[in-house]
Amino acid sequence: xxxxxxxxxxxxxxxxxxxxxAPTEREARERLAQQGYLVYSVRAKALGARLGAVxxxxxxxxxxxxxxxxxxFVTLVRAGLPILKGLDLLxxxxxxxxxxxHIRAVRxxxxxxxxxxxxxxxxxxxxxxxxxxVLAGEKSGSLVExxxxxxxxxxxxxxxxxxxxxxxxxxxxxxxxxxxLIVFLVTYVVPNFAQLYNSMEAKLPAATQVLIAIGTTARxxxxxxxxxxxxxxxxxxxxxxxxxxxxxxxxxxxxxxxxGEVWTKYQVAQFSRVLGTLLVGGIPLVQALETSGRSLxxxxxxxxxxxxxxxxxxxxxxxxxxxxxxxxPDLAIDMMEVGESTGALPQMLSSVxxxxxxxxxxxxxxLLSLIEPxxxxxMGIFVAFVLVALYLxxxxxxxxxx
Numbered sequence: 531x532x533x534x535x536x537x538x539x540x541x542x543x544x545x546x547x548x549x550x551x552a553p554t555e556r557e558a559r560e561r562l563a564q565q566g567y568l569v570y571s572v573r574a575k576a577l578g579a580r581l582g583a584v585x586x587x588x589x590x591x592x593x594x595x596x597x598x599x600x601x602x603f604v605t606l607v608r609a610g611l612p613i614l615k616g617l618d619l620l621x622x623x624x625x626x627x628x629x630x631x632h633i634r635a636v637r638x639x640x641x642x643x644x645x646x647x648x649x650x651x652x653x654x655x656x657x658x659x660x661x662x663x664v665l666a667g668e669k670s671g672s673l674v675e676x677x678x679x680x681x682x683x684x685x686x687x688x689x690x691x692x693x694x695x696x697x698x699x700x701x702x703x704x705x706x707x708x709x710x711l712i713v714f715l716v717t718y719v720v721p722n723f724a725q726l727y728n729s730m731e732a733k734l735p736a737a738t739q740v741l742i743a744i745g746t747t748a749r750x751x752x753x754x755x756x757x758x759x760x761x762x763x764x765x766x767x768x769x770x771x772x773x774x775x776x777x778x779x780x781x782x783x784x785x786x787x788x789x790g791e792v793w794t795k796y797q798v799a800q801f802s803r804v805l806g807t808l809l810v811g812g813i814p815l816v817q818a819l820e821t822s823g824r825s826l827x828x829x830x831x832x833x834x835x836x837x838x839x840x841x842x843x844x845x846x847x848x849x850x851x852x853x854x855x856x857x858x859p860d861l862a863i864d865m866m867e868v869g870e871s872t873g874a875l876p877q878m879l880s881s882v883x884x885x886x887x888x889x890x891x892x893x894x895x896x897l898l899s900l901i902e903p904x905x906x907x908x909m910g911i912f913v914a915f916v917l918v919a920l921y922l923x924x925x926x927x928x929x930x931x932x
Contacts, residue, residue: 534558538567539814556643568669568814571651591655595626597684599633604677613673614640632656646673658824659683659804666811676811683807687800690887694796697894701901708909715916717752720745723920737919773829780830784857792893797831798862799886806879816843831857848875862886 534555536548552558559572599620606616617637624630632653639649647665650656660680667676724742727734734742748755769775784790804825808818816839823835834855841851849867852858862882869878 534572536562536569537571538562538569539817540567554643555648556645559645559648568817569665572648590657591629591632592626593657593684594688595624595629596656597681597688599624599629600677600681600684604674604681607677608674613646658821659808662808662813662817662821663811666808666813669812679807679810683803686887687803690799690891693891694894697898701898701905704902704905708905711909712912713748713752715913716745717749720916720920721749727923734923735919737915738923741916741919776829777833780828784830788893788897792890792897794857795859795886795893796890797826797828798858799883799890800826801831801835802862802879802886803883806876806883809876809879815848819848 534550534552536550536558550558550561552561555572559569562569562572602620603616606619607613611619614637617633617640621630621634621637624633632655635653636646636649639652640646644652645668647661647668650664651661663676663680664673667673720741724746727738727742770779783793786793801822804822805818808821809815813821819835819839819842823832823839826832826835834852834857838848838851838855841854842848847867847870849863849870852866853863865878865882865885866875869875872878
């Protein structure tokens with residue numbers, strides 16, 4: 531007999547965990563299923579302890595290639611092929627070796643008797659929303675429909691993410707070019723003019739003296755400054771990977787003028803999309819909230835959703851529970867409250883996601899239309915200052931000669 535860590539939901543949607551003895555993992559799962567519970571995960575106790583100690587930021591597969599795999603897998607299953615045969619056909623034909631390795635491991639587990647959701651969950655690289663959706667599809671007998679909903683969800687989120695990245699590309703390139711121009715002027719052009727003026731023993735205006743002092747100092751310490759910048763960036767990267775640091779960064783992002791509101795609405799849109807997808811798939815609300823928290827990239831919202839799940843488990847409505855977090859906008863709370871009162875919460879969550887996704891896209895377009903001219907104006911003012919400060923002594927010398 532082996533010990534297994536069981537995680538399951540009762541008919542009221544409340545989550546439970548316990549350790550039980552069973553000959554195999556499959557038998558432990560079947561015992562709970564026969565009692566009417568929705569089994570979320572069954573793991574060997576030692577494995578469960580190790581997984582609990584793993585850091586929060588785990589490696590994942592390439593989502594675009596994983597989406598292509600799911601499209602092919604759904605097509606094969608809909609055509610009547612058994613799940614194991616479909617995995618066999620796709621496992622050795624994937625172009626992404628990392629994804630192929632994990633799919634082959636899933637196939638081997640299914641072949642040895644594990645259910646599909648457990649096989650995906652044991653890999654620890656697939657999105658939590660996917661594993662939970664597959665579990666719901668197995669329980670309801672509608673795996674194809676559940677996977678199609680996941681594919682639709684992934685397409686929508688990928689489209690929004692790409693749209694935001696494309697809109698940020700031009701300002702990012704422009705900012706890099708401006709920084710390169712400033713470094714070139716300060717570390718190369720200004721010191722050369724300084725040598726010229728030293729040889730002429732000219733009397734320099736205050737602006738020119740300040741600029742030359744900055745330029746000569748920057749040229750002397752440019753390599754040290756570059757090394758310090760790289761070390762600071764590496765240190766900031768590792769610092770930001772800590773959970774406490776991530777929560778602090780999330781709090782800072784929320785308080786940034788203009789951008790903080792956009793960031794918050796984007797996270798709410800992502801959360802609403804994930805939660806709505808899980809509820810449509812038949813996942814209980816508490817379990818769906820916990821999965822939604824693990825699917826998001828923000829620690830602050832994840833902890834808020836954990837507190838929300840506790841309140842919902844105690845019988846409080848979702849809208850009132852989310853309101854206590856102070857993160858979700860009032861409009862989203864009101865829309866969810868209407869969805870709860872009409873029994874159409876999944877549909878209302880989709881509406882919330884669509885509304886805030888469109889709002890985020892509109893606000894980002896407006897902000898970027900202001901950022902680009904601001905960068906150009908700053909660059910023009912800086913270049914004008916450098917030119918005037920450098921050439922002003924030359925004009926003064928020409929006047930003295932006349």
